[in-house]
Amino acid sequence: MSEAPYQVIAAELRRRIEAGELLPGDRVPSTRALVRDFGVAMATATKALQVLQADQLVHPAPGVGTVVGPPPRSRRTAVAPDGVPDLNRDEVVRMGIAIADAEGLAALSMRRIAAELGVSTMALYRYVGGKDALVVQMVDAALGEFPLGESPAHWRDAVTAVARVHWAAYRRHLWLASAISLSRPQLVPRLLPHTDAILRALRGFEKSAALSTTISLFAYVRGIALVMESEAQAEQDTGVTADEWATRQGDQLAAMIAAGNLTAFQELLADGFDYEYDLDQLFEFGLGVFLDGLSARLR
Amino acid sequence: MSEAPYQVIAAELRRRIEAGELLPGDRVPSTRALVRDFGVAMATATKALQVLQADQLVHPAPGVGTVVGPPPRSRRTAVAPDGVPDLNRDEVVRMGIAIADAEGLAALSMRRIAAELGVSTMALYRYVGGKDALVVQMVDAALGEFPLGESPAHWRDAVTAVARVHWAAYRRHLWLASAISLSRPQLVPRLLPHTDAILRALRGFEKSAALSTTISLFAYVRGIALVMESEAQAEQDTGVTADEWATRQGDQLAAMIAAGNLTAFQELLADGFDYEYDLDQLFEFGLGVFLDGLSARLR
DNA sequence: CTAGTGCACGTACATCGTACGCGCACTATC
DNA sequence: GATAGTGCGCGTACGATGTACGTGCACTAG
Known part of the structure; x- marks a missing residue:
C-alpha cells in the first residue's frame, strides 16, 4: 500500500x-x-x-x-579508460540470455552474469534495475529476435503465423515460457505488435471475442511451451531423456493404472500403443483444432 | 549422469x-x-x-x-509422548497448501512451515523428502479436493467436465498452475484419472489424436490459470488491482501503441472499448472454441 | 554393563538478491 | 590553491533460502 x-x-x-x-x-x-x-x-x-x-x-x-530543468545538450561521452569492452545494458541482457539458454532460468544469478562478464556483481545494477527488470529485458530482447514480417491476407494464415513465431521463440529460448509469465503483467514492448497482428487478423470478429481469442491463443502456446521447458530442464538435471524416464517409471505407472481402474489407459497399454511424443506436432495439432473452432464461429 | x-x-x-x-x-x-x-x-x-x-x-x-527380509508384522505404534498433536505428512502438506493459498508459492519455505507448525525445520524432513517432493504432494492433495464424479454420456460434456474441474482447482489454489509444471514431469497420481476420463470420452478419435487433445487441453487450461495467478500475485505484491494498473500504465501503453503504429490497438482505443476482463468467461470461451474445433474433426 | 545400532533434529554452510555506505573525481566558493 | 560539498560506482555485508552434516538419543544383543 x-x-x-x-x-x-x-x-x-x-x-x-x-x-x-x-x-x-x-x-x-x-x-x-x-x-x-x-x-x-x-x-x-x-x-x-x-x-x-x-x-x-x-x-x-x-x-x-x-x-x-532538462539536461543540457552535448552529453559529453565519458572517456573510456582503455581497451575495456565498455559494458552496457545490451551486454548484460545478452549474457543473461546466454546463461538461461544454456542452463535454464534457475542457473541465472546476478553473480553468475557478473563473473561471466568479468565485472563485479554490483556493477550490473548500473545498467539494470534488478533481477526482475533484467528478466523482463531478456524477454523483450528474445522476442525481438523473431520479427513478424508481413501479415498474410487470410485471417487464419495471419493468426497461424503469429502463433508460429511465438512457438519458434519458445523453442529457441526454453526459459521464455516461464519468464514471460513470471512477475507481474509487465509491459513487454515487443509483444504488442504480436497482439496487434492477431487483432488485425480478427477484424471480422466481435471485439471482445477477438481479444479473448488472442489471450486464449497465447495461453495455449505458452502452455505447450512450458511442457517442453520442464521436460528439457528435467533432462538436463537428471541426464535422463523422456523416453528413458518413461521406461524406468513404466512399472510404477502401470501399477497406478491397474490400481485406479483406468480403463482407457489400460486399453492404450494393451494395444502396445507407442505415442510419438513430438511437441512440434502437438503444438500444430492444438493450434489447428483451435483455429477450426474459430472458423466454425465465423460462419 | x-x-x-x-x-x-x-x-x-x-x-x-x-x-x-x-x-x-x-x-x-x-x-x-x-x-x-x-x-x-x-x-x-x-x-x-x-x-x-x-x-x-x-x-x-x-x-x-x-x-x-520384509518387515515383521505387528508394527508397534510408537507411544506418543503426551498431548503432542502428533505431526505427520498430511499435516505438513496441509500447512504447505495453507501458506501457498494465502501468500503464494514464493512465500512457501520449509522454515515457515515448521514455524507455523511449531516444530523445528529439520523435523519436516522426516515426513517429506524435500521441498520439491513436498510441492508434488501438495499438488496431488490439492487435486484430490476435486473428485471427478460420473462422466456424462456425450463426449463433449465429459471433456468439458474434466476441464472445469481442473479450472476449479486452479481457481481455488492459485499456486497450482505453476507448481504442476515446476520440477520434472512428476507422477501426480490423482492426475491420471483426469487423463483417463478424457481418453475415455474421446474413444471415437484416433488414439494419437485423443492423446494430443488431452495434452493440448491441459496446456490451455494451465495457460489461462497462469494468467490468473500472475495477476493475483501482482495484486498481492503491489496492492494494485488490474484495473488500477491499466489506468496507471495507460499512458505508457498509449505511447507505445502510437509509436509502433499498431492499428488494431488504435481502433480499440478510439472506440473507447472497455474489455470486461473476466477470466472465467475467458476460460469458457477458449474451451468452447477448442471443443468446436474437435467437433468439426469428428465429422 | 558395554558396545553397537538406527533415528531425530539442531547447527552450519553455500547460495541467492540487493541495501548500504565508502571513496572517488569533480567543481563552486572563498 | 585550499576547502567543502557534490553525484556516482561498486565492494561489503545482510537476511533470506534449502538442506547436508554430525551429534546425542533410546534402544538391544552379548
Whole structure:
C-alpha cells in the first residue's frame, strides 16, 4: 500500500518543483541532505533523484548538485579508460540470455552474469534495475529476435503465423515460457505488435471475442511451451531423456493404472500403443483444432 | 549422469542381496560401516538404507541393525509422548497448501512451515523428502479436493467436465498452475484419472489424436490459470488491482501503441472499448472454441 | 554393563538478491 | 590553491533460502 521511501521522496520533490518552490536552475536538495532530512540511506536518496532524472525534470551537475530543468545538450561521452569492452545494458541482457539458454532460468544469478562478464556483481545494477527488470529485458530482447514480417491476407494464415513465431521463440529460448509469465503483467514492448497482428487478423470478429481469442491463443502456446521447458530442464538435471524416464517409471505407472481402474489407459497399454511424443506436432495439432473452432464461429 | 551417492550404495547392497551374498536374516552393513567404506556422511548412508526399506527388501531392527527380509508384522505404534498433536505428512502438506493459498508459492519455505507448525525445520524432513517432493504432494492433495464424479454420456460434456474441474482447482489454489509444471514431469497420481476420463470420452478419435487433445487441453487450461495467478500475485505484491494498473500504465501503453503504429490497438482505443476482463468467461470461451474445433474433426 | 545400532533434529554452510555506505573525481566558493 | 560539498560506482555485508552434516538419543544383543 504505502509507497517505497524513494517514491515518497521523489513525489515530494516533484510537488515542490511543480508548485514553483523550486525554479529551473535551482538546486534540488543534495543526496546527503535527503539522507539527513528523510532519515534514509544514501542509495535511497540517489534512487529518488534518478526517478526525477528519468522524467527529465532535473539533471545532475557533477560537483554542483542536482539542478531543476532538462539536461543540457552535448552529453559529453565519458572517456573510456582503455581497451575495456565498455559494458552496457545490451551486454548484460545478452549474457543473461546466454546463461538461461544454456542452463535454464534457475542457473541465472546476478553473480553468475557478473563473473561471466568479468565485472563485479554490483556493477550490473548500473545498467539494470534488478533481477526482475533484467528478466523482463531478456524477454523483450528474445522476442525481438523473431520479427513478424508481413501479415498474410487470410485471417487464419495471419493468426497461424503469429502463433508460429511465438512457438519458434519458445523453442529457441526454453526459459521464455516461464519468464514471460513470471512477475507481474509487465509491459513487454515487443509483444504488442504480436497482439496487434492477431487483432488485425480478427477484424471480422466481435471485439471482445477477438481479444479473448488472442489471450486464449497465447495461453495455449505458452502452455505447450512450458511442457517442453520442464521436460528439457528435467533432462538436463537428471541426464535422463523422456523416453528413458518413461521406461524406468513404466512399472510404477502401470501399477497406478491397474490400481485406479483406468480403463482407457489400460486399453492404450494393451494395444502396445507407442505415442510419438513430438511437441512440434502437438503444438500444430492444438493450434489447428483451435483455429477450426474459430472458423466454425465465423460462419 | 552419475547417480547420487546414496543411490550407488543402495544399488550395491541390492545387488549383494539379489546375488545371495546377503541372505534373509543377515544384517546389512550398518550406517556407520557404510560411512567408513564409502566415505560418505551418516545421513547419506541412512538414506541409502531407506531406499531398500521402501522396497521392502530390508527392515530396520533398532538396537540390532538393518536385516535382510520384509518387515515383521505387528508394527508397534510408537507411544506418543503426551498431548503432542502428533505431526505427520498430511499435516505438513496441509500447512504447505495453507501458506501457498494465502501468500503464494514464493512465500512457501520449509522454515515457515515448521514455524507455523511449531516444530523445528529439520523435523519436516522426516515426513517429506524435500521441498520439491513436498510441492508434488501438495499438488496431488490439492487435486484430490476435486473428485471427478460420473462422466456424462456425450463426449463433449465429459471433456468439458474434466476441464472445469481442473479450472476449479486452479481457481481455488492459485499456486497450482505453476507448481504442476515446476520440477520434472512428476507422477501426480490423482492426475491420471483426469487423463483417463478424457481418453475415455474421446474413444471415437484416433488414439494419437485423443492423446494430443488431452495434452493440448491441459496446456490451455494451465495457460489461462497462469494468467490468473500472475495477476493475483501482482495484486498481492503491489496492492494494485488490474484495473488500477491499466489506468496507471495507460499512458505508457498509449505511447507505445502510437509509436509502433499498431492499428488494431488504435481502433480499440478510439472506440473507447472497455474489455470486461473476466477470466472465467475467458476460460469458457477458449474451451468452447477448442471443443468446436474437435467437433468439426469428428465429422 | 558395554558396545553397537538406527533415528531425530539442531547447527552450519553455500547460495541467492540487493541495501548500504565508502571513496572517488569533480567543481563552486572563498 | 585550499576547502567543502557534490553525484556516482561498486565492494561489503545482510537476511533470506534449502538442506547436508554430525551429534546425542533410546534402544538391544552379548
